[in-house]
Amino acid sequence: MTDQPFRPEARAPRGFADKRAATLRAERRIVEQVSKVYEQWGFEPLDTGAFEYADALGKFLPDSDRPNEGVFALQDDDEQWMALRYDLTAPLARFAAQNWETLAKPYRRYAFGPVWRNEKPGPGRYREFIQCDADTVGSARPEADAEIIALAVAGLEAAGLPRGTAVMKINNRKLLNGLLTAAGVATEGQKLGVLRAVDKLDRLGTEGVTLLLGEGRKDESGAFTKGAGLTAKAIDSVLAFVAAGQTDRGATLDALSKVIGGSPEGDEGLEELAKIDAALKGLGVGGDQAAFDPSIVRGLEYYTGAVFEADLLLETLDDKGQAIRFGSIGGGGRYDDLVARFTGERTPATGFSFGVSRLAAALAAAGRTEAGETRGPVVVIAFDQARMADYFAVAAELRNGGLAAEVYLGSSGMRAQMKYADRRLSPAAVIIGEDEFAAGTATVKDLDLGRDLSRDMTDNAAWKAERPGQQTIPRADLVAVVRKIVEAAQ
């Protein structure tokens, strides 16, 4: 028996990703740009802790019935159950209820940060991801919904989705509710079943949804999903409602009013949509940016009025160049009962949430990565071990000139150092040996140019003689020459 020390395996837990420079820079750019917009619209930042007490979080994840299902929960030393937040809305409701008396109301806040879901991990399915939310608590006005929609449009534009590359689709839960009440559907359970059926329209088509609205549907695997049990007549009116969307917001309102006709809740919903339309016009948001679409229902149970969804219109490709459907990149709506869970008093609220990692992935899949997000620093080659302090001074000089620069700090020779600079995607390397120090010069290598030139050189001797992309310059010109190379590399 040997007495080997214990060596843990170096691996990240399942469903948790290590993110490196290109991903992080893209995600941070999104968060920075969106935050700037949100602050400009008067939304103030809020950051709540990672944990909430489990009873405060509630159970609003779709398809989770067991306690603590879907969340990471643990018991504190005072035996209270805490869970990592699964979204940023539940903590906001808790915060608003806790601080309601002292808040300036209506309270507009935005937030971003990781949320955690204890789901089965798989390829591309993570258990931790970054969300970014904006919400207004304390305003029942449809204009508050309109503001959130317009804010989301402006935010996504700033995040890299210019006009025409995404659209907000808007609906109102009250329309469908009114329609169902008029059709004699009374139970909340049945209404929820209808919502969930309509939510699958994209995936299952009219035929599948018709089955789910009626008796139920058997999928390819043979598994049976019980339906909402509507009558054929009720199913027809739901399908007519869902299909009432037009390209223009005003035309859709007209079409909807014909389908909904007369139930008080339905009329209320229509009136709210009309006010949202007017406010969006005031904010200059066109029908190509935000449209009414009655097929949008959103999966979450807690919405009470307007619901909306941001859909990507960009063509996205997977690794193999195949077109993939990205679909929704965010959504939200009005949830007037969430704060009341704590206080017992109805507190109107509305908000929008999008996945930062998901948007970054969508932008990457659409080929919209910014060049600056992948480049490394200028590398000062450690040519002469006795000259390290001098190389540090060179790097400092480049940094003072506004450039990103570093000295190679390993123990390898020239060839490995050039390879290192290459792997860092450095635009340039600086080489100063005894000759250069003595002559007051520096050798600068344009690494992109060097790569391009050497690709065409089959002769090793020619490569050595020409040193493609390399030039020796007066030491005083160093910052200016390197800056020119760096700027060309962007």
Add this chain to the structure above:
Amino acid sequence: MTDQPFRPEARAPRGFADKRAATLRAERRIVEQVSKVYEQWGFEPLDTGAFEYADALGKFLPDSDRPNEGVFALQDDDEQWMALRYDLTAPLARFAAQNWETLAKPYRRYAFGPVWRNEKPGPGRYREFIQCDADTVGSARPEADAEIIALAVAGLEAAGLPRGTAVMKINNRKLLNGLLTAAGVATEGQKLGVLRAVDKLDRLGTEGVTLLLGEGRKDESGAFTKGAGLTAKAIDSVLAFVAAGQTDRGATLDALSKVIGGSPEGDEGLEELAKIDAALKGLGVGGDQAAFDPSIVRGLEYYTGAVFEADLLLETLDDKGQAIRFGSIGGGGRYDDLVARFTGERTPATGFSFGVSRLAAALAAAGRTEAGETRGPVVVIAFDQARMADYFAVAAELRNGGLAAEVYLGSSGMRAQMKYADRRLSPAAVIIGEDEFAAGTATVKDLDLGRDLSRDMTDNAAWKAERPGQQTIPRADLVAVVRKIVEAAQ
């Protein structure tokens, strides 16, 4: 028995803070400025997940001996224990070990984000806080330590601690180790006892540390801490070593060489400090910015060479205006064995870490808050309910002019709306009623000026007549007039 619905109490878990605008803007400014510097020095961002497997995290928190002591841990559904990271170094060691073959080496990375410690919460004692780290993995050169030190100096300067307000104090574990070996102290446990005793010099003074180096010390409560058990002669040489610091790095090196004299490990430590000194000179880091101080040992067990600590020199005041000692705001050092826990191969590494929340608190306690961090947006008053879409267009116009602006979205009257703007610390309010719409004008109120003027007005009637800080202007001048007020309010 009544059938009341369950109402959870709205409260954040103990030790978790809700952070609002002023705090968050200050923390984010720090992270942004520091990140910019770190990237410029060639450090690339890395973000690992919140969880690590418990065996990968290891047990490096000071004073925690039981498994999972001090961390938030839970069992995954495959029965593996996971724990939330308690710092950013352990996840880096895991990441570096996992990806060593594919990394461009030496690997420089920076990271920031929350870390979690499952400690007893108390006033000002949080269980979640933001750390910001920079590390170089794969370089044994003392120049790598020097670079980290200089980087920390540059980072803290960018974060709002200009030259003269903080100092990096540097030491090397090898010096004390060499000294102890020469004095016949052989066991690791005894050496650790000496480290922990010296670490308390600030708090206990020479007398207290002398007791802890010897037999032990009884504190005011009567609790006894066992000492390191050194001989009187060994205690004397430790105390002489600790007191050898001089104002100048070169002079300290000279003084230390006299105290250390001759042990191979001590000489190695001195040589490393000499190289660090030379590299710091190359980077233009003066003795006032980074000094050698043999009394710095750092609490963590895993350091193997250079250790350093950033000390605040600013005068800081508590809420009552009393001077408080903030002390260390960050630290780091060389830890050549941490990656080897996984791989079995020694992998040299060095890094610096500081607490973002702690630095923000220090800057606030020193009265160095930026004005922009507290101001709210311009508020467009909802004077006429039928004109909401027009008010939205006004807010959009202000935002297009680069200003932060919002429309009041509640249902209260004028007085409450002005109070709301006041509470948001808005610089200005815009009032447009039917008269103004008809005349093509707008009324703008400078809220700071209004507050100043009305402070001197005891007569309510005069206040009403004069409307302090209020002016009616042509509608076309709105953005320009409001911008002037906002700029004056910064």
